[in-house]
Amino acid sequence: MDSFDKHILSLLQKDSTLSTSEIAEQVGLSTTPCWRRIQAMEKSGVIKARVALADPEKLNVGLTIFVMVKTNQHNPNWLATFAEIADEFEEIVEFYRMSGAVDYLLRVVVPDMKAYDNFYKKLITKTDFADISSSFAMEEIKYTTALPVSYL
Structure with a gap:
């Protein structure tokens, strides 16, 4: 390029x-x-897709939660199952396998705390987790989907 x-x-x-x-x-x-x-x-494949970015507030999903998941099941089958489960939830907009103290990180968007509680209750019925903790974003300081091109 x-x-x-x-x-x-x-x-x-x-x-x-x-x-x-x-x-x-x-x-x-x-x-x-x-x-x-x-x-x-x-x-x-440099350009994967051209999409429209929607305003979370206008779609009534203004609450962002980062969900940290720990498991004692470190095997491909558990990951495949968990990935399928994540696909079932439209509230999960990002899903990462992590290094360090947390095994997986999810970014979840919902309208409010009650909606998150309902999401959480559904999620924990799908598979076994060693631990799940959540952090709620209080303010979005920077958000972009644009990736840096300076490293090319």
Whole structure:
């Protein structure tokens, strides 16, 4: 990837609704070469998808909870089962396997504490956990889906 590709990718990560001609103008290319570069990044998987980012408050899921999960089942079958369980819950918007004291980290979004309590009660019936703890986000300081392109 050259500087044109990086610039194109940066622009698309900030606003995927930009037209190819708008992007081309901003990066200093004509429309066709710019379109080809975008197509190449999509084909190679650099651009995985173009999505709309919704406002959690307007969708009534303004409470963000980070759920730390510990297990005593460190095997592929348990992980596969847990991953399937996580897919069942639309409230789980991110799911990570971690190093350190916590085995898995979930980011969960719900409307309020009562909704989280209902989510939690459903989650703990699905499989065995050694420990689950939750931290509630009080304020979002920074949030972006744009990844840095400077390391390319």
